[in-house]
Amino acid sequence: MAEAPLFKRVTLIGIGLIGSSLARVMQRENLAGEIVVSTRSEQTLKRAIELGLCNRGTMDAGEAARDADLVIICTPMGAYEAIGKHIAPFLKEGAIVSDVGSVKMPVFETLAPQLPDHVHLVPGHPVAGTEHSGPDAGFPELFKGRWTILTPAEGADDSAVEKVKELWLRAEAKVEVMDAGHHDQVLAITSHLPHLIAYTIVGTATDLGDDLQKEVIQFSASGFRDFTRIAASDPTMWRDIFLTNKEAVLEVLGRFDEDLTELKRAIRKGDGNTLFEHFTRTRAIRRGVVDAQQDDVPAPLGAIPGPYSNDD
Amino acid sequence: MAEAPLFKRVTLIGIGLIGSSLARVMQRENLAGEIVVSTRSEQTLKRAIELGLCNRGTMDAGEAARDADLVIICTPMGAYEAIGKHIAPFLKEGAIVSDVGSVKMPVFETLAPQLPDHVHLVPGHPVAGTEHSGPDAGFPELFKGRWTILTPAEGADDSAVEKVKELWLRAEAKVEVMDAGHHDQVLAITSHLPHLIAYTIVGTATDLGDDLQKEVIQFSASGFRDFTRIAASDPTMWRDIFLTNKEAVLEVLGRFDEDLTELKRAIRKGDGNTLFEHFTRTRAIRRGVVDAQQDDVPAPLGAIPGPYSNDD
Numbered sequence: 001m002a003e004a005p006l007f008k009r010v011t012l013i014g015i016g017l018i019g020s021s022l023a024r025v026m027q028r029e030n031l032a033g034e035i036v037v038s039t040r041s042e043q044t045l046k047r048a049i050e051l052g053l054c055n056r057g058t059m060d061a062g063e064a065a066r067d068a069d070l071v072i073i074c075t076p077m078g079a080y081e082a083i084g085k086h087i088a089p090f091l092k093e094g095a096i097v098s099d100v101g102s103v104k105m106p107v108f109e110t111l112a113p114q115l116p117d118h119v120h121l122v123p124g125h126p127v128a129g130t131e132h133s134g135p136d137a138g139f140p141e142l143f144k145g146r147w148t149i150l151t152p153a154e155g156a157d158d159s160a161v162e163k164v165k166e167l168w169l170r171a172e173a174k175v176e177v178m179d180a181g182h183h184d185q186v187l188a189i190t191s192h193l194p195h196l197i198a199y200t201i202v203g204t205a206t207d208l209g210d211d212l213q214k215e216v217i218q219f220s221a222s223g224f225r226d227f228t229r230i231a232a233s234d235p236t237m238w239r240d241i242f243l244t245n246k247e248a249v250l251e252v253l254g255r256f257d258e259d260l261t262e263l264k265r266a267i268r269k270g271d272g273n274t275l276f277e278h279f280t281r282t283r284a285i286r287r288g289v290v291d292a293q294q295d296d297v298p299a300p301l302g303a304i305p306g307p308y309s310n311d312d
Numbered sequence: 313m314a315e316a317p318l319f320k321r322v323t324l325i326g327i328g329l330i331g332s333s334l335a336r337v338m339q340r341e342n343l344a345g346e347i348v349v350s351t352r353s354e355q356t357l358k359r360a361i362e363l364g365l366c367n368r369g370t371m372d373a374g375e376a377a378r379d380a381d382l383v384i385i386c387t388p389m390g391a392y393e394a395i396g397k398h399i400a401p402f403l404k405e406g407a408i409v410s411d412v413g414s415v416k417m418p419v420f421e422t423l424a425p426q427l428p429d430h431v432h433l434v435p436g437h438p439v440a441g442t443e444h445s446g447p448d449a450g451f452p453e454l455f456k457g458r459w460t461i462l463t464p465a466e467g468a469d470d471s472a473v474e475k476v477k478e479l480w481l482r483a484e485a486k487v488e489v490m491d492a493g494h495h496d497q498v499l500a501i502t503s504h505l506p507h508l509i510a511y512t513i514v515g516t517a518t519d520l521g522d523d524l525q526k527e528v529i530q531f532s533a534s535g536f537r538d539f540t541r542i543a544a545s546d547p548t549m550w551r552d553i554f555l556t557n558k559e560a561v562l563e564v565l566g567r568f569d570e571d572l573t574e575l576k577r578a579i580r581k582g583d584g585n586t587l588f589e590h591f592t593r594t595r596a597i598r599r600g601v602v603d604a605q606q607d608d609v610p611a612p613l614g615a616i617p618g619p620y621s622n623d624d
């Protein structure tokens with residue numbers, strides 16, 4: 001007889017790129033006896049059902065969450081508070097509530113206060129994605145070889161954390177558990193600042209005259225192209241990231257500003273030594289990335305094109 | 313009988329990534345009756361000879377340029393003036409002088425005044441590269457499918473321009489001819505600004521505490537990684553780019569600064585609409601890049617890793 005699935009009933013609230021990829025993983029790995037999907041858009045729900053991503057679909061998140069063993073919120077973070085309020089009365093004792101949002105402190109500020117004491121909150125963040133969204137964009141290998149970071153509160157139920165961890169391991173993710181505040185600080189540097197800068201730089205080019213803009217596109221392979229893909233990421237998701245991780249982002253942005261001002265001054269003064277020293281120092285970080293083999297995993301959120309380069 | 317080569321004698325001054333790749337192209341395509349290489353470093357010259365990249369090598373650039381039909385300067389731009397002075401007396405009537413520097417106006421300011429009137433100056437810029445340097449790093453496919461931009465002065469000799477163009481076409485490059493000043497403006501946006509920003513952001517991370525830096529590397533695949541490769545490009549070359557394309561870089565940097573300040577203010581104020589509108593606008597540029605098929609050519613200078621992403 002087949003092994004019993006990890007969860008009897010899993011509810012996915014939201015079925016975009018991440019939610020639909022998770023549904024596909026759970027189907028492939030037989031992790032859920034039943035998958036219930038809830039969406040706010042009728043069209044998306046219809047599509048999820050057509051794609052066979054769930055056993056059952058409803059536009060009522062509360063109804064979807066009823067009797068679920070695991071509820072995973074896969075919506076933009078701006079919706080968390082309302083969803084929490086809506087599903088709370090339907091959550092059964094011992095249910096696990098998780099999410100896939102890119103910022104983790106707000107989960108404790110907006111979602112946690114809505115939930116009854118008898119459920120276990122295990123926030124998660126799969127550091128994975130593409131520039132595409134919606135239920136058609138998902139695929140089960142999305143998380144393979146990438147990090148998923150879990151940020152349960154201190155004293156969270158161990159077995160609940162272990163079950164969520166197991167789900168992500170079956171998605172072939174590498175799993176790390178860390179404090180939510182620390183997560184937000186690390187991601188502000190590794191992800192949020194790079195995305196903000198890419199959005200800025202592509203926006204700057206958008207404001208150029210038409211002729212120049214055409215040439216910027218023509219010669220985009222010289223560096224700019226890579227920023228355009230990052231800046232094509234989902235606008236709603238990124239708006240919410242910057243609104244919710246405000247302090248950490250503004251803090252690293254302040255440091256970045258200082259450093260940029262220093263380089264700008266060196267250019268203005270024709271100070272070649274400062275430029276050379278700075279450009280040499282950054283090579284060490286690159287070596288760290290290559291040594292950590294972070295250079296051969298698939299690219300994530302707002303990911304980067306796939307051409308080879310000489311040394312690949 | 314085999315066709316006569318495009319040039320009887322070609323002199324390469326400098327034999328790093330670009331120079332050695334060009335030598336390999338000329339050998340593969342039989343474009344040069346003889347290749348003479350000159351370097352400043354004895355060790356590099358020895359290596360170029362060991363690699364069979366030339367028929368003859370010398371540390372005297374003047375001696376190397378004697379009787380050459382084509383001289384291509386493949387050194388950092390900071391050396392152009394001295395090289396021009398050094399080779400001028402040895403250049404034969406009708407010789408073509410070209411280069412591969414990333415900024416084109418300075419060629420007319422530093423190199424051109426040194427050259428005798430009886431030679432043809434055809435500056436060039438292959439928009440190609442990797443994060444590696446030196447004669448071992450070169451390979452003949454480096455220029456394939458990428459742009460090479462030629463920036464001859466108004467009234468330059470047509471047949472000289474055509475011969476240089478033919479060389480790059482045989483390297484499988486796409487060739488565009490444009491005004492030097494315009495080139496510098498376009499590249500300031502598509503290449504120099506992205507590189508400066510990448511250098512800055514990686515530098516900012518370098519200044520973090522050790523623990524945090526370790527985690528930045530661990531989770532670098534979330535966006536940061538792509539900046540580290542760009543920021544591992546050759547420091548000497550990039551120092552010279554920023555010193556020589558100062559005005560155009562400072563101008564786009566000024567626009568970038570304004571735009572970043574606007575986004576920063578939106579984050580600080582919690583102004584989600586401004587963020588959302590900006591993030592939506594940048595998607596149009598991305599579509600332009602994809603439509604222009606600039607997304608499937610190999611990545612150039614300070615290039616980007618090669619993982620697939622869903623849509624590749």
